[in-house]
Amino acid sequence: MNLDNFKIQIRKITDFSEDECSMFIPYLNKKILSKGEHLLIENQTVNEISFVEKGVLRLYYLSNEGKEVNNHFFLDNDYAVSYLDFLKNRPSRYYIQALDDCELLTFNAESLQIAYDNSKNWERFGRIIAESVYAIATNRFESFLFLSAKERYLQMLNDYPRFIQKIPLYHLASYLGIERESLSRIRKEVSK
Numbered sequence: 596m597n598l599d600n601f602k603i604q605i606r607k608i609t610d611f612s613e614d615e616c617s618m619f620i621p622y623l624n625k626k627i628l629s630k631g632e633h634l635l636i637e638n639q640t641v642n643e644i645s646f647v648e649k650g651v652l653r654l655y656y657l658s659n660e661g662k663e664v665n666n667h668f669f670l671d672n673d674y675a676v677s678y679l680d681f682l683k684n685r686p687s688r689y690y691i692q693a694l695d696d697c698e699l700l701t702f703n704a705e706s707l708q709i710a711y712d713n714s715k716n717w718e719r720f721g722r723i724i725a726e727s728v729y730a731i732a733t734n735r736f737e738s739f740l741f742l743s744a745k746e747r748y749l750q751m752l753n754d755y756p757r758f759i760q761k762i763p764l765y766h767l768a769s770y771l772g773i774e775r776e777s778l779s780r781i782r783k784e785v786s787k
Contacts, residue, residue, distance in 0.1 A: 598623070601646055601700055604672050609719045618713065622706030628652075628693040634675060635691040641680035643701045647673050650697025651761050655769075656689050665770040667731065668694075670757050675699070678728045694762070744773045748781050 601623070602616045626645065628634060634645060634652060652675050654667040666689065669675035680687040684704060710717035734754070738747045748771055751758060758767060768778040 598700075600648060600672070604646070605720060608723050609716045611716050611720075615714050615716050619702070619706070619710050619717070622702045622709070623700045624702070626699040626701050628697040628699065630693055630695045633690055633692050634697075634699070635677060635687055635689060637688060637690055638686045640684060641677050641687050642684060643676070643703050644681060644707070645669075645675040645699040645701045647671055647675055648698040648700060650699075651694040652691050652697060653694055653762075653766060654689055654691050663769065665766050666735070668755070668758055668762055668766075668770070670761055674724060678725075694766070739772060744771060744777060745781050745784065747771050748778070749785065752785075 598616075598620060602611070605611055605616065626634075628650070635641065637657070647669050649671060652669040653665050654669070654675075654677065655663050655665045658664050669691075675691055677687045677689045677691065680689070681704065707717075707721065711721055734750075738750055742750060751767070751771065758770075762770075764778060765775050768775040771778060773781075
C-alpha cells in the first residue's frame with residue numbers, strides 16, 4: 596500500500612510529523628470498488644471514512660417517489676462519508692456509489708479517536724474536516740434557498756470545477772435540482 600499521497604494530503608490540512616503520520620498507518624485499510632458498486636447503502640450504520648485515492652463517488656438519497664437525488668460527489672483526495680451519520684454512529688439515509696472504479700483508504704471511528712487522544716494535530720485535522728463538511732452542507736442548503744438554477748450552476752463551477760470534468764451531466768443536473776435539458780440550456784447561456 597503506497598501511502599505517499601495520503602500523507603501529502605493530510606499534511607495539507609495540518610503540520611503532521613512523520614511519527615504522527617506513521618502512527619495512523621496501521622489503522623488504514625485498502626478498499627477497491629468497481630464502477631456501480633456501493634460503499635454505503637441506506638440503513639447501513641456509518642463507522643468508516645474513506646480517503647479517495649482514485650475514482651469518483653456520489654452521495655445520494657431516494658426521494659419519496661423513489662427518484663435518486665445526488666447530494667454530493669467525492670473525487671481524488673476527498674474524504675467520502677455521510678459525515679453526520681458517522682459522528683452519530685447511526686444508520687444512514689444515504690447511499691455512496693462508485694461512478695467509476697475506485698481505490699480507497701478507509702479508517703474507522705475508533706482509530707480516529709485513538710489518533711485524537713494521542714496527537715493535537717490529529718485533533719486539529721478532525722476539527723478542520725468537520726468545519727469543511729459543515730461549510731459544504733451550509734453552502735448547498737443556502738444555494739437552494741437563495742440562488743436560481745443558473746446561479747447554482749455558476750457556484751458549482753466556482754466551488755467544484757472538477758465536477759464538470761468528471762461527473763456525467765445527468766448526475767450534475769440531479770445535484771443542481773434541475774432537469775438535464777435545463778442544465779444544457781444553462782451551459783449554453785454561460786458559454787456565450
